[in-house]
Amino acid sequence: MKINNKFRITLISILSLCILFIxxxxxxxSFPFHVNVQSGPQPTFIMIGKAQVCYIPFQEITNIGFWLNVIMTMPIGGFLLLLNAHKVRFKWILITGLLTGILIESTQFILDNTLNGFMRFVDINDVISNTLGVIIGLYALKLLIIILMRIFNK
Known part of the structure; x- marks a missing residue:
């Protein structure tokens, strides 16, 4: 799928706004609205410095917070597809998703340890859900494009 420069600049601008929102x-x-994100079992945390760290994977898969993290990063996967004119390889989608989650969680870890009372949790499950969100976002948009092309080509 070829895109022109104006459309590419528009997509990059929208992606930038999406990243700012994330x-x-x-x-x-604290969240701008109240959502009970701990609807399932309480995760096990350890303290590393001033940061609470959840290091056990898949401990929160039944919590709504896990799935909100998936939804939050889905647009990044969609933008990967739209901005990349050639075929996107799964390896790069996976790496982008992992880097997104690792960047968010490591920044939260640094802020927790440098700012008193920052109170964000560092969670391996968030890295997993962010990665999953990027992957699902790309393939969901790819599926939507295929469906729309079939509908409008009839």
Whole structure:
């Protein structure tokens, strides 16, 4: 799928706004609205410095917070597909998703240890859900494009 430069600039601008919104959600000490994200079992945390760290994977898969993290990063996967004119390889989708989650969680870890009372949890499950969100976002948009092309080519 070829895109022209104006459309590419528009997509990059929208992606930048999306990243700013994600940053607002993950780096503000409290959510702008109340959501009970711990609807399932309580995860096991350890303290590393001033940061609470959940290091056990898949411990929160039944919590709504896990799935909200998936939804939050789905647009990044969609933008990967739209901005890349040639075929996107699964390896790069996986790496982008992992780097997204690792960047968010490591920044939260640093902020927890440098700012008193930042109170964001560092969680391996968030890295997993962010990675899953990027992957699902790309393939969901790819599926939507295929469906729309079949509908409008009839």
């Amino acid at each position: 940053a607002y959600l993950v780096f503000t000490p």
